[in-house]
Amino acid sequence: MNIQFSGTMHLWKQILLGALPSALPSALGQNVIDLSGDGWTVSSSALNISVPGHVPSHAHLDLFAAGVIDDPYHGLNDFNLRWIANNNWTYTSKPIQGLSNDAKASWLVFNGLDTFTTIEFCGQQIATTDNQFRQYTFDISDALNNCKQSPTVSLNFGSCPNIANAIAADPNSQKWPPGIQGVFELPNREYIRKEQSDFGWDWGPAFSPVGPWQKVYLVQSESETSAYVLNTGFDIYRKGQINHIAPDQSQPWVVNASIDFVGSLPERPSMDIEIKNINSGEILKSGALDNVTVVGQAITGQTMVDAEAPRLWWPTGMGNQSLYNVTVTIRNNEQDIASVTKRTGFRTIFLDRSNITEEQISRGIAPGANWHFEVNGREFYAKGSNIIPPDAFWPRVTEAKMKRLFDAVVAGNQNMLRVWSSSIYLPDFMYDLADERGVLLWSEFQFSDALYPTDQPFLDNVAAEVVYNVRRVNHHPSLALWAGGNEIESLELPTAKKKAPGSYEFLVGDYEHLFITLILPLVYENSRSISYMPSSTNNGFLKVDLSAPVPMVERYDNGTDQEGYYYGDTDYYNYDSSVAFDFEGYPVGRFANEFGYHSMPSLQTWRQAVDEEDLYFNSSTIVLRNHHYPSNGPDTHNFKNASMGMAEMTLAVERYYPIPNKDDSIANFSAWCHATQLFQADMYKSEIQFYRRGSGMPERQLGSLYWQLEDIWQAPTWAGIEYDGRWKVLHYTARDIYQPIIVSPFWNSSTGDLSVYVTSDLWETAHGNVSFKWTDLSGKPISSNAGTPDTESFSVGALNTTCIYDTNIAKISLPNVKNAVLIIELTAQGHLPNQENGSLATFTHRNYFTPSYPKDLELKDPELQLSHDSESNTFTVEAQSAVSLYTWLDYPAGVVGYFEDNSFTLAAGEKRTLRFVVQKDETGGRWVDDVTVRSLWDQTTS
Numbered sequence: 001m002n003i004q005f006s007g008t009m010h011l012w013k014q015i016l017l018g019a020l021p022s023a024l025p026s027a028l029g030q031n032v033i034d035l036s037g038d039g040w041t042v043s044s045s046a047l048n049i050s051v052p053g054h055v056p057s058h059a060h061l062d063l064f065a066a067g068v069i070d071d072p073y074h075g076l077n078d079f080n081l082r083w084i085a086n087n088n089w090t091y092t093s094k095p096i097q098g099l100s101n102d103a104k105a106s107w108l109v110f111n112g113l114d115t116f117t118t119i120e121f122c123g124q125q126i127a128t129t130d131n132q133f134r135q136y137t138f139d140i141s142d143a144l145n146n147c148k149q150s151p152t153v154s155l156n157f158g159s160c161p162n163i164a165n166a167i168a169a170d171p172n173s174q175k176w177p178p179g180i181q182g183v184f185e186l187p188n189r190e191y192i193r194k195e196q197s198d199f200g201w202d203w204g205p206a207f208s209p210v211g212p213w214q215k216v217y218l219v220q221s222e223s224e225t226s227a228y229v230l231n232t233g234f235d236i237y238r239k240g241q242i243n244h245i246a247p248d249q250s251q252p253w254v255v256n257a258s259i260d261f262v263g264s265l266p267e268r269p270s271m272d273i274e275i276k277n278i279n280s281g282e283i284l285k286s287g288a289l290d291n292v293t294v295v296g297q298a299i300t301g302q303t304m305v306d307a308e309a310p311r312l313w314w315p316t317g318m319g320n321q322s323l324y325n326v327t328v329t330i331r332n333n334e335q336d337i338a339s340v341t342k343r344t345g346f347r348t349i350f351l352d353r354s355n356i357t358e359e360q361i362s363r364g365i366a367p368g369a370n371w372h373f374e375v376n377g378r379e380f381y382a383k384g385s386n387i388i389p390p391d392a393f394w395p396r397v398t399e400a401k402m403k404r405l406f407d408a409v410v411a412g413n414q415n416m417l418r419v420w421s422s423s424i425y426l427p428d429f430m431y432d433l434a435d436e437r438g439v440l441l442w443s444e445f446q447f448s449d450a451l452y453p454t455d456q457p458f459l460d461n462v463a464a465e466v467v468y469n470v471r472r473v474n475h476h477p478s479l480a481l482w483a484g485g486n487e488i489e490s491l492e493l494p495t496a497k498k499k500a501p502g503s504y505e506f507l508v509g510d511y512e513h514l515f516i517t518l519i520l521p522l523v524y525e526n527s528r529s530i531s532y533m534p535s536s537t538n539n540g541f542l543k544v545d546l547s548a549p550v551p552m553v554e555r556y557d558n559g560t561d562q563e564g565y566y567y568g569d570t571d572y573y574n575y576d577s578s579v580a581f582d583f584e585g586y587p588v589g590r591f592a593n594e595f596g597y598h599s600m601p602s603l604q605t606w607r608q609a610v611d612e613e614d615l616y617f618n619s620s621t622i623v624l625r626n627h628h629y630p631s632n633g634p635d636t637h638n639f640k641n642a643s644m645g646m647a648e649m650t651l652a653v654e655r656y657y658p659i660p661n662k663d664d665s666i667a668n669f670s671a672w673c674h675a676t677q678l679f680q681a682d683m684y685k686s687e688i689q690f691y692r693r694g695s696g697m698p699e700r701q702l703g704s705l706y707w708q709l710e711d712i713w714q715a716p717t718w719a720g721i722e723y724d725g726r727w728k729v730l731h732y733t734a735r736d737i738y739q740p741i742i743v744s745p746f747w748n749s750s751t752g753d754l755s756v757y758v759t760s761d762l763w764e765t766a767h768g769n770v771s772f773k774w775t776d777l778s779g780k781p782i783s784s785n786a787g788t789p790d791t792e793s794f795s796v797g798a799l800n801t802t803c804i805y806d807t808n809i810a811k812i813s814l815p816n817v818k819n820a821v822l823i824i825e826l827t828a829q830g831h832l833p834n835q836e837n838g839s840l841a842t843f844t845h846r847n848y849f850t851p852s853y854p855k856d857l858e859l860k861d862p863e864l865q866l867s868h869d870s871e872s873n874t875f876t877v878e879a880q881s882a883v884s885l886y887t888w889l890d891y892p893a894g895v896v897g898y899f900e901d902n903s904f905t906l907a908a909g910e911k912r913t914l915r916f917v918v919q920k921d922e923t924g925g926r927w928v929d930d931v932t933v934r935s936l937w938d939q940t941t942s
């Protein structure tokens, strides 16, 4: 098939430029001055403030560094510091040194300006900008020639809330019926191209920071032909591959290398390529590229690589992460003009939304449409979560911190993250970490829970942003998908239909104009390798016709009401905790891309941000840091909605768990925080087990990505990892339940039905045994094992599930359901995908079941004993006298890392030895002395 676009599509490549802030590309006849670093001034004339500045940065960070403000994350500073967002801030460089004496042309290159900027160079206005997500290049040759002294750059950043409000108030700007736009704190974010959660979200603060948040360069060309590399668009795909159709794995690879530059090329430039395996150093391919074309400021060429020649890149758990350096050089005869190296990998990744075939139906798959990913032509189960901005201020997000986060993702048995769409387009270093670790990144354009304008300037601005970012990250093998936005089809359009039925058709048309007519061709023109869908959570498409004005016809709800048919992915939240474990109420679909419930962070994390006297559950500071539910406006006294969210957590605990009642108020607060985490983890476990079991059910469910991986700050949220990297109970529990082969009880507490399933996401059948052992809570065996078999053997198919035990609590002979626990242990043998030695691996999994909720259990004191062995650096926990449920090892502030396991069950008398993986230690090793252990029993003791 030939990709062709109708005349209404724009060819954006030539006007769009982008680049990476990595190493300075040095090339012949070029002078590149890095303006990043110290030596800047940040000032507000209105407020009469002037402090030293830094690039990249945000005004909040520089004001904090200068001591003008307290830590923005402390207490209620997200409200107290609104004045920063309401003012303009000007960044002025020191006089620029090192300029060339014989430059032919000079440019300023900004890799990111947040967001509305007026740029002056040597006192002359150069340009204005209005998009945080674009790279900007401005010709300053004339301004430099006119400059009489050492020039400075000055960037006047406008107040984003004020500008957004002014656009909204303009009678010419697009308006929507009331009640449709998702407002969290500051309104009108849909008008501006800035990180949408900067205006508040239900898990984060609304700082709306401004500043030069990426690097700044001054580039000069000293010869007639020179090229400064701004961005690349490297695309590796199977010959003939089309984004929305399964690639043919027998085809050779096409390597399409495109470079965006500033400068001027000779008449007939050529391009060379070298593709080198970064482990072995072996050269896969070298030589000239074919079909070199120059269009505007981009030069492109291609080469082919034999189908079987490269080592494939696989996600974690499915094989190796083979990586290659691709070096492309632009040449003029024998002379190198510019050269750039990107690390990449060979893989295909495809989101299959094709109709279910007769053949699939004959295998027991329900009709409808597929909705799952395939890597290198293989179906797999996607396990993971949603990543949100790890900080409200991106310039302080360090590579070291993100390394710890991605290590925690892999340690958590997660192979995919959804890079949710109201953040930023992740920096390359994060895609690099994902490439190395085999974490697939379902990536989204920055549009979420709102309807967006479709006037031409807005569309042009979006187009530039899309092309820059699609090209910038396309070489990363971890890139798994592009989605237009979040919850627009599943939430915004249905809301519009309900609240403004008369405008619905129009609003759907508008939606399609932006997310399909505009964005889809821009993705397809710049990547043959990545699937696109207009919005996350959808029912797939009916057809794709690239020459139609709306090239993808979304299914929406068209025909999806037929019983037993499944079409899409699901997004599910239910804050009525009375049905939290009612798995029959969970959504049945092909893939679960969002679900969850919030919990409190740990005491250690609260202490980073909240004063000691505010450390109680309903203190104003704690309550107002809870943004679920949001204030729906700039109100800084959102007690009403925030209290509703607090109540959801307390009610859930009261419903299922022993209620903390410790004498020490801080200890009681800590126990409450922990209890909310137990509920959260149990609920996610219940959902994930259900979704994973769906891989062997008619819905053929092939993914669960929970909401949310990590925190942006210290607050009650859905996160599994707290702001500084500390794991909540959730991340440990998800790690456990995301193991390749798991055994899970499914209990309907109303009917008493109990069934136990083994679920596997291996790609071949696995065999094993499950043992069942009933005891009372003191550890005494229940006679005749309560009539339950001691063991069951099983075999479980590839990406499948099997029921190994099915009964009803009434049929089990239990003397007292409040004093009984079933320990379920699995041992299995199977093959991990793509293991080079092909040997069998052994898998184990332990689960447990109690026929009563934790609060009703007649718990006994397990008399936990903890010891540390400094030689082997391990901790040993022993349940000396009773069963220990939710055994929790806790570590002090000052160290970041994780235990190999946590919140686990110990049988009476059982000992467990485990390690703590240290990711960062500021205690000089002394943290080991402050590790403690507790269990469910301790929640209520004084």
Ligand SMILES: *[C@@H]1O[C@H](CO)[C@@H](O)[C@H](O)[C@H]1NC(C)=O
Pocket (backbone or CB within 6 Å): 088, 116, 117, 118, 156, 157, 158, 159
């Ligand atoms: C604030 O910044 C914006 C964006 O650069 C600019 O348009 C506006 O004139 C500035 N206002 C003041 C008072 O400096």
Ligand SMILES: *[C@@H]1O[C@H](CO)[C@@H](O)[C@H](O)[C@H]1NC(C)=O
Pocket (backbone or CB within 6 Å): 276, 277, 278, 279, 281, 325, 341, 343
């Ligand atoms: C791959 O490229 C990077 C960036 O240019 C470089 O630092 C690295 O040494 C290269 N690796 C190999 C094996 O050539």
Ligand SMILES: *[C@@H]1O[C@H](CO)[C@@H](O)[C@H](O)[C@H]1NC(C)=O
Pocket (backbone or CB within 6 Å): 254, 290, 291, 302, 303, 304
């Ligand atoms: C170069 O273009 C020709 C004509 O479109 C095509 O047949 C050939 O495959 C291209 N070469 C590469 C390496 O893609």
Ligand SMILES: *[C@@H]1O[C@H](CO)[C@@H](O)[C@H](O)[C@H]1NC(C)=O
Pocket (backbone or CB within 6 Å): 355, 542, 543, 559
């Ligand atoms: C898929 O099924 C839908 C009906 O649900 C139909 O309209 C569409 O044409 C089918 N697509 C293909 C490619 O067969």
Ligand SMILES: *[C@@H]1O[C@H](CO)[C@@H](O)[C@H](O)[C@H]1NC(C)=O
Pocket (backbone or CB within 6 Å): 542, 553, 556, 558
């Ligand atoms: C369903 O899809 C068909 C085929 O594209 C279309 O003709 C019909 O109007 C759609 N119906 C609805 C309710 O969207």
